[in-house]
Structures are given as structure tokens and as C-alpha cells.
Amino acid sequence: MKLKWGRMTFSGPCPGPAVTSSTGFSWQMGHRWIKLLQFLQFFKCHNPDFKDRAGSFARRNLVHHITTITSWEAKLTEATRDGKILVANFSAPWSGPCKSIAPIYSELADKYPSLMFLTVDVDALAEFSTTWDISATPTFFFVKDGRQIDKFVGADKVELPKKIAAVANLASRF
Helix, strand or coil: CCEEECCEEEEECCCCEEEEEECCCEEEEEEEHHHHHHHHHHHHHHHHCCCCCCCCCCCCCEEEECHHHHHHHHHHHHHHCCCCEEEEECCCCCHHHHHHHHHHHHHHHHCCEEEEEEECCCCCCHHHHCCCCCCCCEEEEEEECCEEEEECCCCCHHHHHHHHHHHHHHHHHC
């Protein structure tokens, strides 16, 4: 049995208990393979340049998910204290446009660490969301020192990065 990983090839016997699937197919999973899988998981978690199966780089998640008023207030206070502009994405987990823009929003959070990125669940915070006059999801608010400085509505994958770049440029002037 051989396993290729990049330029490395692992081979050898696979002693160990047999594992049988519900369809009756059986194979053996030896301790060497278990150790290999553990090593690969460790490598993935501790190597920032590791590419996962989708080919994207593993990275820290800099988007904070807000589901309570307390967590909103804490992040707003933190952003104000640190002098950061807060980017709040009011979205719904069931919304197609929200799902489609989420990976881009996450990439932008990685690209602009000088901004604080939040995702506010409009279902979990329905009453709070109505105070922000949300007419569609996703809606992005840009907040500086507790005050709204800009707003962007929609899941436009071209315009959102431009808007966030402009806000980041504005933040660098403060």
C-alpha cells in the first residue's frame, strides 16, 4: 500500500484491526497510518502555508461572529479603544448572497488587520438588527468611535473589496 504526499511516498504493510463499512467493504487500518494521519493533521494546524484540499491557504479566522448584544458591545468597545474601524456584516446563515460573499469577507479580514471584522447574525439578534435599518442581507456597516461612517448593501464581489480598501485607506489617515 502506498500513499503519496507531495514529494514523499509512504509505503509498507498495514497491520492492524480490520474495519468494515456498512456495505461490507473491509480494510485494515494500522498504527502507521494512524500516526501518519495524526502527523498530517498536526502539520496542517501548525504550518501557516499549508494548502488544504481546496487549494486555499490555511489562515487565521479574523471575522468575529456576533450572536449576543454583550459580544457586540465588547467588540465595539475594543475597536474604539484600539482606534480601529469596525466592519459589521449583518447577515443571515440561510441567505444565498450572504453565503457567497462570506469567503471574500474572510479574505478581506485577513488582508486588512487594521480593521475589525464582525458578522452579526440577524436571526439571533433580530430586534437589534432592526435598529440598524437592515433592508437586505448582507448589509455592511463601517463604524468609527461608535458612529456609522459608511454603509454598503449587497453581495457584490467586486465592489465590496473596493469599499473596504477605501475605508482601510481612510483608517490609515487617522
